[in-house]
Amino acid sequence: MLVIKCPFCGERDQTEFTCHGEAHIARPENPDELTDEQWGDYIFFRQNIKGYQYERWSHDHGCGRWFNALRNSVTDQFVDTYKIGEEKPAIPSDEGK
Amino acid sequence: MNKYSVFSLVRNAMSYHENWQKAWRSPDPKKEYDVVIVGGGAHGLATAYYLAKECGITNVAILEKGWLGGGNTGRNTTIVRSNYLWDESSAIYEHAMKLWENLSQDLNYNVMFSQRGLLHLAHNVHDMQEIGRRGHAIHLNGIDSEFLTPEQVKEIEPTINLDCRYPVLGALLQRRGGSARHDAVAWGYARAADDMGVDIIQNCEVTGFDIQDGVVKGVETSRGHIGAKKVGVVTAGHSSVMANMAGFRMPLESFPLQAMVSEPLKPVINTVIMSGAVHVYLSQSDKGELVVGAGSDNFVSYSQRGSFDMMDHIVGPLKELFPFTSRLRMMRQWGGIVDVTVDRSPIITKTPVENMFFNCGWGTGGFKATPGSGNVFAHSIANGELHPIAAPFTMNRFNTGALIDEGAAAAVAH
Ligand SMILES: Cc1cc2nc3c(=O)[nH]c(=O)nc-3n(C[C@H](O)[C@H](O)[C@H](O)COP(=O)(O)OP(=O)(O)OC[C@H]3O[C@@H](n4cnc5c(N)ncnc54)[C@H](O)[C@@H]3O)c2cc1C
Ligand SMILES: [Zn+2]
Numbered sequence: 001m002l003v004i005k006c007p008f009c010g011e012r013d014q015t016e017f018t019c020h021g022e023a024h025i026a027r028p029e030n031p032d033e034l035t036d037e038q039w040g041d042y043i044f045f046r047q048n049i050k051g052y053q054y055e056r057w058s059h060d061h062g063c064g065r066w067f068n069a070l071r072n073s074v075t076d077q078f079v080d081t082y083k084i085g086e087e088k089p090a091i092p093s094d095e096g097k
Numbered sequence: 098m099n100k101y102s103v104f105s106l107v108r109n110a111m112s113y114h115e116n117w118q119k120a121w122r123s124p125d126p127k128k129e130y131d132v133v134i135v136g137g138g139a140h141g142l143a144t145a146y147y148l149a150k151e152c153g154i155t156n157v158a159i160l161e162k163g164w165l166g167g168g169n170t171g172r173n174t175t176i177v178r179s180n181y182l183w184d185e186s187s188a189i190y191e192h193a194m195k196l197w198e199n200l201s202q203d204l205n206y207n208v209m210f211s212q213r214g215l216l217h218l219a220h221n222v223h224d225m226q227e228i229g230r231r232g233h234a235i236h237l238n239g240i241d242s243e244f245l246t247p248e249q250v251k252e253i254e255p256t257i258n259l260d261c262r263y264p265v266l267g268a269l270l271q272r273r274g275g276s277a278r279h280d281a282v283a284w285g286y287a288r289a290a291d292d293m294g295v296d297i298i299q300n301c302e303v304t305g306f307d308i309q310d311g312v313v314k315g316v317e318t319s320r321g322h323i324g325a326k327k328v329g330v331v332t333a334g335h336s337s338v339m340a341n342m343a344g345f346r347m348p349l350e351s352f353p354l355q356a357m358v359s360e361p362l363k364p365v366i367n368t369v370i371m372s373g374a375v376h377v378y379l380s381q382s383d384k385g386e387l388v389v390g391a392g393s394d395n396f397v398s399y400s401q402r403g404s405f406d407m408m409d410h411i412v413g414p415l416k417e418l419f420p421f422t423s424r425l426r427m428m429r430q431w432g433g434i435v436d437v438t439v440d441r442s443p444i445i446t447k448t449p450v451e452n453m454f455f456n457c458g459w460g461t462g463g464f465k466a467t468p469g470s471g472n473v474f475a476h477s478i479a480n481g482e483l484h485p486i487a488a489p490f491t492m493n494r495f496n497t498g499a500l501i502d503e504g505a506a507a508a509v510a511h
Contacts, residue, residue: 001404001405001406002404014404014406015406018395019395019396019397021350021397036496036497036498037496039496040348040495040496040497040498041346041496043495044348044439044495045346045347045348045495046337046346046347046348046349046350047337047341047346048337048338048346048347048349048350048351048397049337049341049397050335050337050338050351050399053397055396055397071396073351073396073397073398073399073400074398074399074400075400076398076400076402
């Protein structure tokens with residue numbers, strides 16, 4: 001069972017959280033002008049990284065707030081969690097194998 | 098290839114079973130192939146088999162980083178059915194079902210295909226509406242399905258507890274559904290493909306692609322460069338990793354999906370039972386073990402493990418539905434990495450790289466499609482154009498919006 005650190009509440013059990021996929025994908029400011037190609041890419045296409053990846057999580061069964069995390073998808077280890085709008089932490093140098 | 102038969106069994110018994118021919122060779126890779134298949138799961142092996150058998154292309158290699166069937170093929174709960182909602186899905190899953198029905202004869206290998214029937218339980222009004230809608234849609238496509246009352250369910254599965262916390266209100270039955278032996282499917286396709294000249298190369302990891310002017314020319318592997326006129330990538334949970342190597346992204350996320358088996362029992366579960374609402378699915382293997390599948394984790398992971406709470410989530414409903422399981426011991430638990438699309442339908446597609454094709458996105462439910470998937474993918478690679486059954490599953494649908502939304506029929510992992 002993972003222990004996840006909510007930036008607002010501290011460490012809590014994994015079952016309180018929901019993951020919402022890749023973080024730092026900016027919503028296009030000009031949706032009307034996008035081609036189907038660009039819009040589909042924005043909505044559906046993901047990096048799905050094997051290694052370190054930035055993700056959005058929410059503390060559903062807790063404070064209910066959203067935050068970001070840097071996590072290794074091979075070991076499931078959380079490097080860090082941080083509030084929306086805060087600068088993202090650097091990827092550790094072992095390249096996440 | 099020596100044919101397997103009752104006579105060969107007797108003949109080999111005379112020599113204490115010490116002289117069976119190897120099921121397939123293990124050749125060193127050649128310099129170049131007409132087609133290189135990346136990924137030695139059942140879908141990749143089936144692709145190579147149909148390339149050789151139906152498309153006349155035998156200069157083919159399968160490159161597998163581990164061992165044959167060591168991915169999701171050897172980790173799945175082997176539910177086979179073709180009762181999906183949409184026409185496109187009916188076409189591909191029923192194509193597979195028809196091939197399953199003759200597969201052991203076709204491969205001269207007993208894949209232990211067993212059409213013992215598959216029950217889809219309904220526990221609430223929404224479930225009843227869903228099986229109603231899907232059952233009728235399936236009928237219109239000429240695929241068998243029957244609606245059952247709770248009493249009829251009880252007749253088929255006497256040990257079920259209909260009045261559990263979320264009572265069983267009805268069920269959809271596909272009598273032609275059932276299961277098959279996963280390893281045998283991989284080994285049967287491997288043996289038959291090898292016999293037609295396909296090179297099966299295990300312990301050979303693809304680490305990059307040789308792409309020149311947007312055209313694939315070969316693959317970089319742990320055993321050196323291997324040239325290829327065409328490349329078919331069939332790597333399930335690792336498809337995004339392969340796409341990233343080739344310089345594009347896929348509409349996929351990879352999640353761990355778990356299953357477990359119990360200690361062996363005398364025959365007690367007669368069909369394959371699935372319940373989306375309480376979320377559990379189970380069957381009994383020929384060894385007697387109950388094979389029970391869990392849900393997938395909701396975060397990207399390549400850990401091949403899965404979360405503890407997901408196991409907890411299926412043990413509850415299992416005990417509610419089948420109270421006799423409460424003192425059953427579970428023997429093994431494992432996870433596989435499934436490649437999930439948002440519409441819960443697979444991707445069979447050309448890619449931005451010329452002569453490179455992907456077959457992936459089967460997520461939690463691709464074992465049942467193995468023969469059909471390999472068959473239409475082989476024709477797609479051979480012709481350079483997607484087979485008509487495969488065409489709707491192109492990756493392009495995520496740009497055009499023509500999704501094939503099997504959320505309801507496939508949202509339960511199976
Ligand atoms: C627990 C569980 C239960 C399931 N239950 C069912 C079910 O009941 N019914 C059903 O229909 N489906 C089920 N599925 C889904 C089903 O297992 C898959 O959809 C199907 O097996 C996919 O087959 P495949 O051949 O594409 O993938 P795999 O068998 O995973 O084969 C892909 C292969 O590619 C190899 N590979 C990856 N990267 C590389 C590389 N770089 N170089 C070389 N090789 C590489 C892997 O080692 C692997 O062997 C289940 C899955 C799981 C995990
Ligand atoms: Zn919180």
